[in-house]
Amino acid sequence: MSVSITFSVLAAAILIAIVPLICTVVLYISDKQLKVWMPRLIAVAVGVLLGDAFLHLLPDALEITTAGSGSVFWSTLAGIFCFYYIEQGLHWRHDHSLEHLKPTEHGPASYARMNLLGDGVHNFVDGVLIASSFLVDPTLGIATTIAIVLHEIPQEISDIAVLIQGGFSKKRAVLLNFLCATACIAGAVATLILSQLMELGLGAMLAFTAGGFIYIAASDLVPLLRSKELNVGLPTQITASLIGVFSMQSILWLENIT
DSSP: OOHHHHHHHHHHHHHHHHGGGGGGGGGGSOHHHHHHHHHHHHHHHHHHHHHIIIIIIHHHHHHHOSSOHHHHHHHHHHHHHHHHHHHHHTTOOOSSSGGGGSOBTTBSOHHHHHHHHHHHHHHHHHHHHHHHHHHHOHHHHHHHHHHHHHHHHHHHHHHHHHHHHTTOOHHHHHHHHHHHHTHHHHHHHHHHHSHHHHHHHHHHHHHHHHHHHHHIIIIIIHHHHHSTTTOOOHHHHHHHHHHHHHHHHHHHHHHHHO
16 A cells, blocks of 8 residues: 555545535524524435435445345334434434434434434544555545535534534534544545455445435435424425435436546
C-alpha cells in the first residue's frame, strides 16, 4: 500500500467527516422558524432514511455479497431486530403509546439516540467504502468520495432535524452529528489496516445499517408524523417524504453519469 493511497483515503474520510458542519446553519435559525420547518424536515428524513436503505444500502450489499441474497436480508432483519431490542433493553421505550417519541426528564427521545447509533454505523461503512475503492483504483476512490459527499448533504440535514425534534439542543445536535461523522475516519483506517477482513463483512454491514434505518423511519418517525405534536397535514407529509426519496434517487442518477 503506497503512501499516496493512504493519504488520499484519509483526506477523503476527513472530507466526509466535515460535511455535517454545514448543519451549523441551524444555529442561526430562530426557534420559531425551526418549529415551522421541523415537521417538514422530519417527513423529509423519513424519505431519506427509507430511500437510503432501499435505493443505496441494500442494492450495494446485494452487489458485493458473494454469499447470496439470503445473507443480505438476514443481516437486514438483524439490524431491525437489534435496534428494536436495544431500545427495549435500555428502557428508552416504556409502552406502546407515543410517550417514547417525546423528550423526557431522563433525556432526549429514544428515536433521536437510535438515529445517532444508525448514523454512526452508516458513517463507519462510508469510511470502509472509501478506503476499499481507493485500494482498488484511485479514480474509483475519487468518484466514490464525490458520490458519498452528495449523499451525505441531505442525510445530515435530516439527521439534524431528527435530533432537534427528539430533544437535543441545536448546539448539541450539531456537535453529536459531527462526532458521529468521524466514524467515517475510523472505518477508513480500519479498512487500511485490515482490508481483506473488512471486505468480507462489508455487505453484511451495509444491510445491517439498512435495517436500522428502516426501523427508525417506520417505527419512530412515521408515528411521530401522525401525532398531534407535529400537526402536519397528509399532503405535506407525502410531498416532503417524496422529496427525501427523490434526493436519494437523484444521487443514483448522478453516480451513473459520473
